[in-house]
Amino acid sequence: MTAPAIELKGISKAFGPVQANKDISISVQPGTIHGIIGENGAGKSTLMSILYGFYKADAGEIFIKGKKTLIPDSQAAIAAGIGMVFQHFKLVENFTVLENIILGAEDGAMLSTSLSNARRELKHLAEEYGLNVDPDAVIENLSVGHQQRVEILKALYRKAEILILDEPTGVLTPAEADQLFRILDRLRAEGKTIILITHKLREIMEYTNTVSVMRRGQMTATVKTEETSPEHLAELMVGRKVLLRVDKAPAEPGATVLDIKGLRVVDDKGVERVKGIDLAVRAGEIVGIAGVAGNGQSELLEVLGGFAEGTGTILMNGSEIPLSGHGADGQTRRAVGISHVPEDRQREGLIMEFSAWENTVFGYHHAPEIQNGLLMDNKGIFAEAEAKMERFDVRPPDPKLAAKNFSGGNQQKIVLAREIERNPDLLLIGQPTRGVDIGAIEFIHQQIVNLRDQGKAILLVSVELDEIMSLSDRIVVMFDGHITGERDPGQTNEKELGLLMAGITDTSTVAGNGNTTPPEQEVHANG
């Protein structure tokens, strides 16, 4: 047996009081694709960042091709033949592809020779691996898929033998993801070693040779992919058997609450993100919007929530709400009965430095019942916050604690408590369980269904197809700012939705008929 391409022994890393990696050992054979799977916060990215020299481990050893190697910085990792494609690309946006590729790997002090050498080498790499990118294109003008190629080319240009990819398909359409995996296959065939970090069991099952599972900073198992099953992996990830089926009765939709006609949204860079949408949500139903991130769902929620502007007509309970200018703001939206659990609770839904009690009125701080003359009724708000945190099982139940000190799930519960308890007619909810631990997911899903059963309208946006399929009463798919289809969750399957998410509306070949087994329930755990 050949020496492993990579061997980690006893890696530990703490960030302040948080133990991100605890005594982790792993060994990866050359010429294979090795998957690392785990829940959000399990420590996958930290471990790989240590291997890439981006963070320094507190303890442990790294062996590359059987030789003990010190990796104090990325320079050392590159020298050891390691390349990494981060989840958030590390590219200089206003540089050309070529400039990004030579950055840090220049041939000498003068740029001109480096650039011409790189141009030649790039052509060679493009032919060898099918990685075509215009070397003179400026990064910010490239699609996400192409930017990712530049990242891979950067690693190959540095003669990487080991390539780490951190959640590479999160921002890709299914077609782009397929292309990526074809490239990775080719790299593996050339003898490169690939480490794939993902939270998608399907990718692990389809493309990897071996897989390691991480949970709460520890490595729980390493198995051959062919000898395992998704169910088994899911169990390893969360540490117990999980049943993510949501208990809910069939919907009993009532009157139309939200009626969107011809909505268009142009972002601040002048790109049209929503290209004329018609959509209605009725009382007592959950409408789920499926789609790859970045296809206009976020902008749709932002316009509905009043913090982006759009054009078109939106009727809320039959009366038109302004989409730009005066009245197109969160305050006015809340006043007409729209509550909003935003996609990014840390940047939008909460003020991380504020205490929990202050956060429980965020957005509703003008409500008359929490005023005390000219001042805010802080005592009343505090008491109410205590009760809310109790009802929503927020832990620890301490209203004085700053929002940043709660776990992701408990932060989300604070937001949810605030938004649901305002008794809205319409709840907008984006990525309800992103970065939320399994226990909290069940609770959050139940709250959403309860609200529906009280006859409220709910518009759900999630990039987790499984979540959409298990929660929604109707599924609407968005691609490139358009609605590409609407399906009944009982009458469709992941394949069909996947095609719609890629903009392919002819789904006759894969359409589900509802008689086959319902879509398989996957475990959510985001990277």
Added chain:
Amino acid sequence: MDFLTLLQVLDTSVRLATPLLLACLAGLYSERSGVVDIGLEGKMLAAAFFAAAFAFYSGNAWVGLLAGVGASIVLSIIHGLASVTFRGNQLISGVAINFLAAGMTVLAAQSWFRQGGRTPPLEGAARFNPIELPFAIGPNDAAAAERPLSQLIAEAGPFQQFYSELISGHSILVYLALLTVPATWWLLFRTRFGLRLRAVGENPAAVDTAGISVVWLRYGAILICGILCGVAGAYLSSALQAGFVKDMTAGRGFIALAALIFAKWRPVYALWACLLFGLFQALELRPDIIENLTGMKVQVQLLGALPYILTVVILAGFVGKAIPPRASGEPYIKER
């Protein structure tokens, strides 16, 4: 206005633009690397004092220059510690450095020379004296002809006037400052260092993951900034004037900052911006010229405020948009 008067005004503009240009390019290196520096003023001031003090003690302007650069670098390192090593607020650090220089220079001047916060006047080799270029009419010709220099130049042909009045007769630091412009352009856009410098100001994470030290790159830029501010300060006290007086930078560091924005962080534009602001300062000294030109009484206060007003107009985006390097002002913290 006759041709010779125009030349005289332009000549003064060049002299006054030189410290602006050096400081502006200093700021350019720093901000291109992602470190905002509103402490240019303080570094120049410190350099002006130490240059004058050491030039006075040694009788050698170059020794003064070295001391000035040294003082400026010390302040640069403080700024680096605050904004790079300890990832503090770069603006607050800059403010602190300005006050530190304003206070320390007077304290040191009083302690060393006891002349009310100034250095003794510099003479001879303690100053950077004008250089007479070949074939130009200069003080030597005037001495030989035993006539005033101004008369000789007034009698010369237009080209000779242009050459002798505007091109020749500046101190070496003026020519050095002008050379710094193409050198900076070349360094920034034609070398590996420049590529990395521009990259670290746009996206330090890209530089870090490419295996280059963000810290050292930024310190490098800050150091260059210190050197150029040092030269600018030395020029003020030992070339433009003969000795240090309290607060002698008089807001030049901020005008340089304004010029940097005006120039959209590009070296060649910086030259034009600084020459323009230098012209304003030259005209402020000669309000009679504008009065003759426009037939109106012009407020010198207005002229003095013009660079600041122009910068606000530019910043407001009414005349083109000034977009700073994307990562400037932000300390680099590896995401957690």
Added chain:
Amino acid sequence: MDKMPKWADIVLIPLISLLLAAFFSALVILAIGENPIEALNLMIDGALMRSAGWGYTLYYATNFIFTGLAVSVAFHARLFNIGGEGQAMLGGLGVALVCLYIPWPHWSLSILGASVGAALFGALWALIPAYLQAKRGSHIVITTIMFNFIAAALLNYVLVEMLRPVGAMDPASAKFPDATHLPSFQDMFSTAETPLFRGAPANVTFFLSLAACLLVWVLIWKTRLGYEIRAFGQSETAAKYAGISPVRITVIAMLISGALAGMMSVNTTMGESERLILNSTEGAGFIGIAVALMGRNHPFGVLLAAVLFGFLYQGGAELALWTSIPRELIVVIQALVILFTGALDNMVRHPLEKLFIALRRRNA
């Protein structure tokens, strides 16, 4: 969990930073050949041991309370207002116009009028940078710096060309009418037997500044506007989500900030010089930065820091009088305070955080 207890953040860190600043100040005094202990004694003696010293200390503190509050209100909205100096200059112009051109029957009315004038002019001078920041994204630090210079030029112009009495040489306005004379501490607290605060410029404006502290505290921590300002300062994206208009908050926070900075001139222009002079602000607008940083943007902290700087100012004047240490020593101390409590905050914070984490581990 927080990395360290709250008291360490509020008390320990500023204290250590202050001690560091004091230590380096002592080094500076040593370096120019004086004795730091003696210097400190002299300063305490001159600034705190006599009522007249206190009269100066509190006069300076009044200025710094206003400018410190100005900087801290802006800081709460994450706006760095370096323009306090210019706003205070314009505030002085407002005071002068109110005092010169409105016939006041009594000082109690005139101080109200002058406060309004000062606040209005100061706020107006902050309005343009605020508007440009909010609407056009022009960096407020740069624009407020520029506006300081423009204010100086403008004031120079107004004084020389418009307000200077005919025949007068120095660039200053005419003396204000007697009815606008504000009671000084001497007027208020001296009796025939015990003269107090003799000749000191501290005046009734000091109480105005205390009221300002209280009002700012209520504003920031107890009102919806304060809630919105703090929320906007912490996260602009979250503010937008909550329907808090960034433009509105930026403009309002800067207007309040400018008004507070402008009101400093009630103390200097009306309370002390009783006419508008060219350099009445004397850098107090900048000291507000140090005061706000040291006071951790809390009105009570600002009050304490302002009194400390008042003491330094008065003490520094005494030093300049009795020793060869120039007044610029104060500028150095000010710089060191800004450096250690502001820019080098992490230098103190990080080791302390590590210490507290280690302590917690050991106890766990």
